[in-house]
Amino acid sequence: MTIAKIWVVAEASETGLTTTTLELLTAAREFATTVEAVAWGADTATHAATLGEYGVSTVHDVGDIGDALPGAPVAGAIAAAIAAGQGPDAILIPTSYDGRDIAGRLSVKADLPVLTNITGLVGGDSLTTQHPVFGGTQIVSAHFTGQGPGIYVIRAKSFAPEPSGGAAAAVSPLSVPDLGNTNAAVIGSRHVEERTGPKLDEAAVVVSGGRGLGEAANYALVEELAKLLNGAPGASRAIVDAGWVPYSNQVGQTGKTVKPDVYLACGISGATQHMVGMKGSKNIIAINKDQDAPIFTVADLGIVGDVHKVVPALIEALKSR
Amino acid sequence: MNVVVCVKQIPDPAAPQSLEAGTNTLDRSGKLILDDSDAYGVEMALQLAEQAGGGEVTLVSMAPNGETSGLRTALAMGAASAVLVSDDSLKGADALTTAKVLAAAISKSQPDLVVAATESSDGYTGTTPVQIAELLGLPSITFAKSVAIDGNTVKVDRQTESGYDEVTSPLPAVITVTAGVVEPRYPSFKGIMAAKSKPVETLTAADLGVSTGSPNQEITSVDDAEARAAGEIVVDEGDGAQRIVTFLEQLKVV
Numbered sequence: 001m002t003i004a005k006i007w008v009v010a011e012a013s014e015t016g017l018t019t020t021t022l023e024l025l026t027a028a029r030e031f032a033t034t035v036e037a038v039a040w041g042a043d044t045a046t047h048a049a050t051l052g053e054y055g056v057s058t059v060h061d062v063g064d065i066g067d068a069l070p071g072a073p074v075a076g077a078i079a080a081a082i083a084a085g086q087g088p089d090a091i092l093i094p095t096s097y098d099g100r101d102i103a104g105r106l107s108v109k110a111d112l113p114v115l116t117n118i119t120g121l122v123g124g125d126s127l128t129t130q131h132p133v134f135g136g137t138q139i140v141s142a143h144f145t146g147q148g149p150g151i152y153v154i155r156a157k158s159f160a161p162e163p164s165g166g167a168a169a170a171v172s173p174l175s176v177p178d179l180g181n182t183n184a185a186v187i188g189s190r191h192v193e194e195r196t197g198p199k200l201d202e203a204a205v206v207v208s209g210g211r212g213l214g215e216a217a218n219y220a221l222v223e224e225l226a227k228l229l230n231g232a233p234g235a236s237r238a239i240v241d242a243g244w245v246p247y248s249n250q251v252g253q254t255g256k257t258v259k260p261d262v263y264l265a266c267g268i269s270g271a272t273q274h275m276v277g278m279k280g281s282k283n284i285i286a287i288n289k290d291q292d293a294p295i296f297t298v299a300d301l302g303i304v305g306d307v308h309k310v311v312p313a314l315i316e317a318l319k320s321r
Numbered sequence: 322m323n324v325v326v327c328v329k330q331i332p333d334p335a336a337p338q339s340l341e342a343g344t345n346t347l348d349r350s351g352k353l354i355l356d357d358s359d360a361y362g363v364e365m366a367l368q369l370a371e372q373a374g375g376g377e378v379t380l381v382s383m384a385p386n387g388e389t390s391g392l393r394t395a396l397a398m399g400a401a402s403a404v405l406v407s408d409d410s411l412k413g414a415d416a417l418t419t420a421k422v423l424a425a426a427i428s429k430s431q432p433d434l435v436v437a438a439t440e441s442s443d444g445y446t447g448t449t450p451v452q453i454a455e456l457l458g459l460p461s462i463t464f465a466k467s468v469a470i471d472g473n474t475v476k477v478d479r480q481t482e483s484g485y486d487e488v489t490s491p492l493p494a495v496i497t498v499t500a501g502v503v504e505p506r507y508p509s510f511k512g513i514m515a516a517k518s519k520p521v522e523t524l525t526a527a528d529l530g531v532s533t534g535s536p537n538q539e540i541t542s543v544d545d546a547e548a549r550a551a552g553e554i555v556v557d558e559g560d561g562a563q564r565i566v567t568f569l570e571q572l573k574v575v
Binding site: 014069071097101105113115140182183184185188193227237244262264273283296298301305311313314 | 325332338340345357398415416417420439440442446447448449450451452455456458459460461462464466479480481483485486488489491494499500501504515536537538539540541542543545549552553554555556557561562563564565566568569572574575
């Protein structure tokens with residue numbers, strides 16, 4: 001038995017549909033007979049071909065939302081469809097800044113529960129969800145018990161994206177009901193921050209720094225090493241909380257999930273909070289002065305030593321090649 | 322300007338954690354502390370109230386066992402009072418039920434602004450603040466990396482994948498702040514003493530007219546994740562950097 005119809009909330013950036021969206025579409029195909037997408041923006045039709053390639057038959061187009069944040073209008077449109085009896089059996093939403101807004105508002109509008117931080121799904125008559133706990137050492141399985149479509153918020157990199165080669169998706173408008181005051185927040189201007197290397201969650205190499213760096217200025221070593229390896233710099237929660245680096249650099253439970261070919265942890269002890277975001281990396285290298293640091297339990301190569309010595313030496317060695 | 326800050330008291334993340342037998346929910350029966358993530362929201366609220374020339378910062382929280390020690394920490398920082406919803410029927414409550422309870426508690430004080438962390442450090446569901454906004458019929462701006470009040474408008478720099486957006490909203494509104502946005506103050510001795518006599522109102526879900534019902538999701542199993550194979554751990558004898566280079570060469574990264 002499979003599920004009849006799944007909707008995937010499809011997010012796009014300047015460069016097209018996000019990778020997480022493609023991952024969710026791939027997963028949805030495995031569990032449901034019909035996969036449809038919900039998208040918004042002035043140019044949804046331009047995504048119809050890619051959506052079709054990933055198995056989407058119809059994309060429900062919320063349309064141009066102008067300078068509004070997506071949370072209220074997209075959730076409003078989906079909730080209206082559910083109320084009219086035209087909703088799906090399950091709704092998959094990417095764990096992202098806007099995805100969580102949509103999930104939260106939709107949950108209230110449709111009075112439906114939401115399961116978040118999902119990293120695995122098991123199909124059948126209904127979906128069983130998997131959630132990592134305690135730094136990913138254990139997996140909790142759960143499912144919805146009530147009526148109505150479940151709302152599933154799924155973390156990036158939980159599935160490998162794979163096109164299925166379908167025809168372009170049909171575009172069908174999905175109207176937004178009156179949202180009243182809930183839609184009153186307005187985007188005045190958008191700022192793109194310059195980035196020299198690859199994106200943190202797409203980089204083949206990630207070099208992360210933690211409290212062991214000692215002070216904020218030493219994060220420059222992490223950035224330099226990342227640059228030398230064509231990688232992206234990441235951070236533990238401790239140094240984000242301390243204000244050394246912005247939240248967008250954070251790897252972990254409350255930050256990004258990364259699965260690079262090489263993850264190099266500099267002065268990170270390996271709190272459960274951090275481990276859950278990086279233990280899926282193909283190869284893990286850790287430098288830490290405490291040989292009992294939990295990070296060494298997941299490291300393929302662990303150097304028990306002083307980051308202030310090992311990292312500069314590593315930078316020199318790479319530069320002189 | 323009156324600000325409500327949603328705070329959560331959680332098991333100390335530094336202590337060993339476990340799941341409760343039977344329900345498989347996080348064991349929260351021990352001592353609870355103020356979630357570190359919430360200290361940023363409390364600090365932000367105190368600063369905004371001060372900048373607005375006055376007004377009170379009220380804490381709203383839900384805890385299963387009448388715990389108040391985490392609330393006292395936030396009161397010691399300078400919040401004026403707290404509302405704690407504590408009720409056996411709320412044990413294991415999901416995010417939506419939690420949001421209904423908190424929204425009902427918040428609506429009693431009609432604040433100009435509601436502040437929360439982007440997510441808690443124990444459950445990290447990350448939807449409750451937006452659910453509260455929707456229940457209260459308010460706009461929301463999540464993932465704030467800076468916040469300012471200008472008259473009847475809140476101006477937020479909101480984190481995005483590629484940078485940030487400048488977003489404005491009329492008050493009242495709900496905002497969530499990321500860690501590191503402000504530096505939380507340490508409670509002073511005077512603050513700690515004053516916190517002991519600050520009002521903490523304790524309510525039940527029934528007092529707020531919220532029906533808790535039965536949970537509409539359940540945990541079916543808990544299994545060990547696949548463990549990574551043990552690696553090579555070596556003490557740096559001056560050759561640590563070279564060992565890393567050799568490993569990177571094997572992986573053809575360099």
